[in-house]
Amino acid sequence: MRHPFWRLFVFLLVAVWPLYWLYQAWSFALGPDPGKVLVERLGLGALILLLITLSMTPLQKLSGWSGWMAVRRQLGLWCFAYGVLHLAAYAVFILGLDWSQLAVELRKRPYIIVGAIALFGLLLLALTSNRYSQRRLGKAWKKLHRLIYLILPLGLLHMLWIVRADLEEWAIYAVVGGVLLLLRIPALMRRIPRIVGAGQKVQQK
Numbered sequence: 001m002r003h004p005f006w007r008l009f010v011f012l013l014v015a016v017w018p019l020y021w022l023y024q025a026w027s028f029a030l031g032p033d034p035g036k037v038l039v040e041r042l043g044l045g046a047l048i049l050l051l052i053t054l055s056m057t058p059l060q061k062l063s064g065w066s067g068w069m070a071v072r073r074q075l076g077l078w079c080f081a082y083g084v085l086h087l088a089a090y091a092v093f094i095l096g097l098d099w100s101q102l103a104v105e106l107r108k109r110p111y112i113i114v115g116a117i118a119l120f121g122l123l124l125l126a127l128t129s130n131r132y133s134q135r136r137l138g139k140a141w142k143k144l145h146r147l148i149y150l151i152l153p154l155g156l157l158h159m160l161w162i163v164r165a166d167l168e169e170w171a172i173y174a175v176v177g178g179v180l181l182l183l184r185i186p187a188l189m190r191r192i193p194r195i196v197g198a199g200q201k202v203q204q205k
């Protein structure tokens, strides 16, 4: 396995946040509604991890360092794990595990349906992220994993629906997400190494 320490470092760095937030909730450091704060932090964490996962390929192209690709799958799985924790926190702290309220909740918060579709997409990608599925699905694997380009806009839409008036933070994620999606266009992707190459040539002069 390549880059074992780097992988472990990334694992610990991402694993520590939910534990830290739980500790904060336990010690009354999350304000009067810790459950809501936990739901928000885990949701934002899932979105940020999605953006970080998508930035691994461009970073590898830019730097030539294989370490970025070595952690891409792990980061994608973490994004799904944060999404599941986000859903679990919602079910416990907002829904109070009272499933009879779900229909009312869906009418009150229709953005949940968008979040649920995005999470279902992440589930499909997580289930097929192993080498066995990659071999079995062949060309269809690549097509299936393009779902990520649908999941990101859904995640952004879900967040936009919630933040509405407070657009500044959302706009940052949307712009980063937009750039990352643009970079997946093959013609643009091919230009990345040339940009670095051009920079190096200028430095050599």
Ligand code: HEM
Pocket (backbone or CB within 6 Å): 036, 039, 040, 041, 043, 044, 045, 046, 047, 050, 083, 086, 087, 090, 094, 109, 112, 114, 115, 116, 117, 118, 119, 122, 155, 158, 159, 162, 163
């Ligand atoms: C079944 C799945 C999901 C449910 C039930 C759900 C539910 C919620 C709820 C209720 C909130 C608002 C909490 C509040 O009142 O402030 C929220 C916020 C959020 N969710 Fe989800 N969500 C789901 C999936 C996702 C997924 C897959 C992502 C990311 C890819 C995501 C990202 C976010 C973000 C970024 C926020 C806003 C956090 C903030 O206000 O800073 N959610 N979600």
